[in-house]
Amino acid sequence: MKTLYSKFVWMTLLIMFASGTIGFMIVNTFYHQNLKEKNDEKNVEVASSIVGLIESSNLDSITPLLQTIGDAGYQIYVVNEDGLEQFYGGDFRVRELPDAIVNNVLHGEVYHGMREFPKETFITGYFSNELTNTVGVPFTYDHKKYALFQRPNIKFLFNEIHLLLGGLAGAMIIISIIAMLIVAKRMIDPLTKLTVATNKIANEDFQVPILVNQRDEIGQLADSFRNMVKQLEASDRYKKEFIARVSHDFQTPLLNIQGYATLLENGELNGNYAEIIRKEAMRLSGVMKQLLLLTSFDQANTRTKKEPYRLDEQLKQIVMKFRWLLDEKNISIQLQLKKVEVLGDKEMLEYAWENLISNAIKYNYSPGEIQIAMSETSEYVQVIIQDSGIGNKNTDYGQWTERFYREDQARSTQVEGSGLGLAIVKEVIQSHHGILAFENVEPHGTKVSIQLKKM
Known part of the structure; x- marks a missing residue:
């Protein structure tokens, strides 16, 4: 498997190679389109100056002059009408030159070999050391025609300064590659640590240290990762507590049902105890329905059937349902309602x-x-339900809507309930945005506020 580090290194090297290749092609194209003709003209002027000096001077031999010019940084080829040829200065890599070109120059034409040199993609014509890549001019010496x-x-182009610059460029490339490797390692190391941490977290080891402290995007990623670990740890703890609470809530009625069923089966109790079994079964069924409803909220499978209706009338009807219980517990209820329509799922x-x-x-x-x-306001309606009851000592109101939350064991045994009701209420209200x-209300009691959007 290719690591991110190796991919980064290879990609950087590939980019360097590609940029060098593209840069060379651009320079080569620029030379052929803009500099080649000018270079040809300058060399024609140099050649014309050489032959002008030869023709204007009374030289016993042209060899010393041409040898001196060749040693000064030029490659020269001279041929006369008798076919006698001589090379001066640096040697040509390719000495082939068509006879037609030589004859044309001997007859007075100027040869523009640099200008006419074929364009090649990966070879710059300026450095092509071929005899055809020259300029040719005619001259007369000792009553004979010469070309x-x-x-x-090109060897003189790479003198000490050029070698120094080339060495500097090479050193810069090497240093750049080394620096790139170091930077890549520093960038990849935190990701490697996060990968190791991820594998440990997958095995439920949430105490793994994340030793990444950077003030950049990777540092932000590490901070987000730490927050995710905390949430996963809390979720894992909640999952285990959830299973334990569900098991407890199911175990008690199931044991009761099993015990009474055994007694009934053995004839030790009369049929009246079947009512107890029925109530315990209904309790189990109620818890199961609540769990299924919460699961549907979790999976976003619950569709709210929103319709406009009078909220005040709904509240009055619900209060009427509890009228007998209010009278039984001697609890008075005060309603301060307004005629308000809301858009919502009436059943939920x-x-x-x-x-x-x-x-x-x-x-x-x-x-x-x-x-x-x-x-109410122009957009919202608020419903406040306040009681004068025992209240809740826990001021962490977020816990009140956790599933299976009960304030304490004594309260949970005194009053029936699964601890799922407020969790479902929270989901219902959130589904309506x-x-x-x-x-908590002093000296005792609880106040619940619900805000909903009006029609």
Whole structure:
């Protein structure tokens, strides 16, 4: 498997190679389109100056002059009408030159070999050390026609300064590659640490240290990773607590059903105890329905059937359902409602109101009091349900809506309930884009506020 480090290194080297190749092609194209003709003209001027000097001077021999010019940095080829040829200066890599070109120059034409040199993609014509890549001019010496072909000696282009610059460029490339390797390693190391941490977390080891402290995007990734680990740890703890609580809530009624069923089977109890079995079964069924409803919210499978309806009328109907229980516990209820229409799922919201009012009754004193009030703005309606009951010592209101949450064991045994009601209420209100808030009221009691959008 290719590591990210090796991919980064190879990609960087590939980019360097590609950029060098593309840069060379651009320079080569620029030379052929813009510099080649100018270079040809300059070399024709140099060649013309050489032959002008020869023709204007009374030289016994042209060899010393041409040898000196060749040693000064030129490659020269001279041929006369008798076919006598001589090379001066640096040697040509390719000495082939068509006879037609030589004859044309001997007859007075100027040869523009540099200008006419074929264009090649990966070879810059300026450095092509061929006899055809020269300029040729005619001259007369000792009553004979001559042709002189010359070009700059490329070896002189690479003198000490050029070698120094080339060495500097090479050193820069090597240093750049080494620096790139170091930077790549520093960039990849934190990701490697995160990968190791991920593997440990997959094995439920949430205490793995994440030793990444950087003030950049990788540092932000590490911070997000730490937060994710905390959430995963909390989720794992919640999952285990959830399983334990579900097991406990199921175990008690199941044991009761099993015990009474055994007694009935042995004839030790009369049939009246079948009612107890029925109630325990209904309790189990209720918990199961609540769990299924919460699961549907978790999986986003619950579709709200929103329709406009009168919220105040719904609250009045729900209060009427609990009238007998209010009278039984000697609890008075005050309604301060307004005629308000909301757009919502009537059945789901009914469940939420029933749960909240039921809690206000169950956890109230006898005698006690409940107040249900409404207020509204141009866009929202707020419903407040306040009781004078025992309240809740826990001021971490977020925990109130956790699944299977009960304030304490004593309270959970005194009052029946699964601890799922407020969790479902929270999901219902959120599905309507509403706001659910809790508050302890001094000296005793609880206030619940729900904000919903109006029609």
